[in-house]
Amino acid sequence: MHQDIVKVLYSKEEIEAHVRKMGAQIAKDYQGEDLILVAVLRGAVMFLADLARAIDGPIEMDFMAVSSYGSSAKSSGVVRIIKDLDTDIKGRNVLIAEDIVDSGLTLKYLLKNLASRQPKSLEVASLLIKEGVQQVNIDCKYPGLVVPNEFVVGYGLDYGERYRNLPYVGILDSTVYKK
Ligand code: 5GP
Numbered sequence: 001m002h003q004d005i006v007k008v009l010y011s012k013e014e015i016e017a018h019v020r021k022m023g024a025q026i027a028k029d030y031q032g033e034d035l036i037l038v039a040v041l042r043g044a045v046m047f048l049a050d051l052a053r054a055i056d057g058p059i060e061m062d063f064m065a066v067s068s069y070g071s072s073a074k075s076s077g078v079v080r081i082i083k084d085l086d087t088d089i090k091g092r093n094v095l096i097a098e099d100i101v102d103s104g105l106t107l108k109y110l111l112k113n114l115a116s117r118q119p120k121s122l123e124v125a126s127l128l129i130k131e132g133v134q135q136v137n138i139d140c141k142y143p144g145l146v147v148p149n150e151f152v153v154g155y156g157l158d159y160g161e162r163y164r165n166l167p168y169v170g171i172l173d174s175t176v177y178k179k
Contacts, residue, residue: 001170002163002166002170004163004172004173004176005153005154005166005170005171005172005173006170006171006172006173007170007171008168008169008170009145009147009148009152009168009169009170009171010145010147010155010168010169011168012167012168014145015050015127015145015155015167015168015169016050018127018144018145019047019050019051019054019127020054022051022054022125022142023051023053023054023055023056024054024056025142026051026054026055026095026125026142027055027056027057030057030093030095031057033093034058034060034092034093035055035057035058035059035060035093035094035095036059036060036061036062036087036089036092036093036094036095037051037052037055037059037060037061037062037095037097038061038062038063038064038085038094038095038096038097038114039061039062039063039064039096039097040063040064040065040066040096040097040098040099040106040110041063041064041065041083042065042156042158042164043098043099043100043156043157043158043164044097044098044099044127044156045156045164046155046156046164047097047098047099047127047155047156048061048097051097051125060087062085062086062087063083063085064081064083064084064085064110065081065082065083066079066080066081066082066106066109066110067079067080067082068080068106077103077105077106077108077109077135077136078109079105079106079109079110081113088117089114089117089119090117090118090119091118091119091120092119092120093119093120093121094114094119094121094122094123095123095124095125095142096110096111096114096122096123096124096125097125097126097127098124098125098126098127099126099127099128099156099157100126100127100128100129100130100144100147100152100157101124101126101128101129101130101134101138101140101144102130102133102134103133103134103135103136104134104135104136104137104138105135105136107124107126107138108136108138111124111138123141123142124138124139124140124141124142125140125141125142125144126140126142126143126144127144127145127155127156128144128145128146128147128152128157128169129143129144129145129146129147130146130147130148130149131146131147131148131149132149133149145169147169148171150171150172151171151172151174151177152169152170152171152172153166153169153170153172154166154167154168154169154170155167155168155169157169159172159176159177
């Protein structure tokens with residue numbers, strides 16, 4: 001275990017099992033349909049890469065990057081699109097792959113923005129959900145693993161761009177970000 005991690009919440013094997021199950025369910029639900037997986041950069045990249053391989057069926061992938069206005073520590077819900085989709089999603093089935101739903105404000109903005117482009121369907125798969133902190137109701141069709149209200153890193157999630165490559169999800173030692 002990395003020295004800056006105080007507790008591993010989900011091991012590589014537990015994440016793999018969860019993503020595999022999610023992928024199988026998605027393949028079943030979208031059988032005979034087209035599907036575009038959309039990952040929000042950069043945190044959801046590992047999740048998207050593994051989820052895509054867990055879906056036995058034809059899919060496309062596209063990416064968006066967003067940044068929050070205001071204080072960087074807390075999501076304000078006012079989001080700026082840094083990189084937009086390359087794909088026209090009108091009339092297509094879209095599944096957003098998110099790393100973590102915390103306040104839910106970022107996702108709420110994204111859903112509203114993408115819905116205005118008139119996709120055939122628009123759903124959410126999240127790797128992680130932070131327990132009891134959502135400020136808005138997010139209808140997540142493929143919910144993720146529950147994490148406590150702590151700052152977590154690994155499997156794509158960073159602190160200052162580090163820790164994304166940890167194969168597990170864990171709680172970051174608070175002395176690292178309170179320095
Ligand atoms: P929300 O708008 O739901 O509050 O937060 C959205 C984004 O904040 C997530 O997609 C993620 O990038 C970041 N975030 C929220 N909680 C955590 C956390 O515990 N660890 C890390 N590394 N990022 C987080």
